[in-house]
Amino acid sequence: MTHDDYMKVALSVAEATVGQTSPNPSVGAVVVKNRKILGIGSHLEPGKEHAEVHALKQAGSSAEGADIYVTLEPCSHYGKTPPCADLIIEHKLRKVYVACLDPNPAVAGKGVEKLRQAGIEVEVGLQETRATELNSKFFHFIQSKRPYVTLKVAMTLDGKTATSTGDSRWITSEKARIDVHKQRHIHDAILVGVNTVLKDNPHLTTRLPQGGKNPIRVILDTHLKIQEHAFVLNDDAPTKIICGSNPDIESFKLKHPNVQVIQLTTDDITTEDVLDILGEQGIQSLYVEGGSTVHATFIERRLFNECHWYIAPKLLGGADAISAVGGKSPTFMKEAALLEFTSVEQLGQDIKLIVRPNKE
Ligand SMILES: Nc1c(/N=C/[C@H](O)[C@H](O)[C@H](O)COP(=O)(O)O)[nH]c(=O)[nH]c1=O
Ligand SMILES: Nc1c(N[C@@H]2O[C@H](COP(=O)(O)O)[C@@H](O)[C@H]2O)[nH]c(=O)[nH]c1=O
Numbered sequence: 001m002t003h004d005d006y007m008k009v010a011l012s013v014a015e016a017t018v019g020q021t022s023p024n025p026s027v028g029a030v031v032v033k034n035r036k037i038l039g040i041g042s043h044l045e046p047g048k049e050h051a052e053v054h055a056l057k058q059a060g061s062s063a064e065g066a067d068i069y070v071t072l073e074p075c076s077h078y079g080k081t082p083p084c085a086d087l088i089i090e091h092k093l094r095k096v097y098v099a100c101l102d103p104n105p106a107v108a109g110k111g112v113e114k115l116r117q118a119g120i121e122v123e124v125g126l127q128e129t130r131a132t133e134l135n136s137k138f139f140h141f142i143q144s145k146r147p148y149v150t151l152k153v154a155m156t157l158d159g160k161t162a163t164s165t166g167d168s169r170w171i172t173s174e175k176a177r178i179d180v181h182k183q184r185h186i187h188d189a190i191l192v193g194v195n196t197v198l199k200d201n202p203h204l205t206t207r208l209p210q211g212g213k214n215p216i217r218v219i220l221d222t223h224l225k226i227q228e229h230a231f232v233l234n235d236d237a238p239t240k241i242i243c244g245s246n247p248d249i250e251s252f253k254l255k256h257p258n259v260q261v262i263q264l265t266t267d268d269i270t271t272e273d274v275l276d277i278l279g280e281q282g283i284q285s286l287y288v289e290g291g292s293t294v295h296a297t298f299i300e301r302r303l304f305n306e307c308h309w310y311i312a313p314k315l316l317g318g319a320d321a322i323s324a325v326g327g328k329s330p331t332f333m334k335e336a337a338l339l340e341f342t343s344v345e346q347l348g349q350d351i352k353l354i355v356r357p358n359k360e
């Protein structure tokens, strides 16, 4: 096993916990001495032990003189758990391999600094790209105080998400829809406009064979016109509604005590306001499932970090069918958002494109 191989073990046990550690990042750690793995650990849920604590507990006293591979810079602050940097020093490790630094202002290089001051050798950057990708949502949130936004579309080959009568079931097949539910588990929250609720009456819950956490449902509903019997108002998954200044929310709240209604002082609900509000509530990642008008607002404002486009091998036709992105057309093609393909994969008969804004 090479140094990279040990860090890949740490990354794989960290990647397995994505979706269950928020608002903390997913972290993995491996303790190795004389080519023997003495401890493996990952952070399993917020408030519980960090990855290094688990790995060092397994290694026990034989950790002295060992190396530790950790996918995120060991913490140096007293949060819900004591600093991992101090623990590593106490166990007299020989060397620490850190995949990437932690931008959390409470850490941000201080963990590495503390280790080096204690005479422990630290090497940063092993498998850095994969480690940074693993916690891209956490890093984005820590630095911007706004959720990482993933736009999700499921469309026919000719770009439609529903017929002119609003029918859309189903465009993509089982494998693609299961992938969508995996994304619902991974994201802290899921957002749709009220028209999607009126048209589809979706559950917006995570329904996977092996279970999974439900995202917080966020409904943009300026005039509070959501239907009484909507699933999102009547099951036990969490729902927030963001509405404008007009509706009488008191009577609504009496009928739906479990739904959090966030009333703005204006009827013009801007995407910036939505992201600021959700960021203040600690929502680190937001999965936007539509509809076409909602997607248009995120795209016009360039307020998205990733697009998941599921494309079915179907041609619907119809200029009057619903297209994936609504809103108003720009005047010139050069006003289009410039992106780059990050991945293309086949899911059963459908394909899934992951696209991100390009760097420049
Ligand atoms: N119509 C399709 C989708 N339709 C997505 C809709 O916006 C809405 O999320 C669905 O009605 C999902 O409902 P629920 O939350 O599972 O009860 N999404 C897909 O991935 N494929 C499709 O074919
Ligand atoms: N999960 C994790 C780290 N998470 C870091 O610590 C912060 C959470 O601290 P606390 O509230 O005490 O759990 C979190 O925001 C992130 O900066 N650090 C690590 O050394 N190892 C871990 O496994």
Ligand SMILES: [Zn+2]
Residues within 6 Å of the ligand: 050, 051, 052, 074, 075, 076, 082, 083, 084, 085
């Ligand atoms: Zn820690």
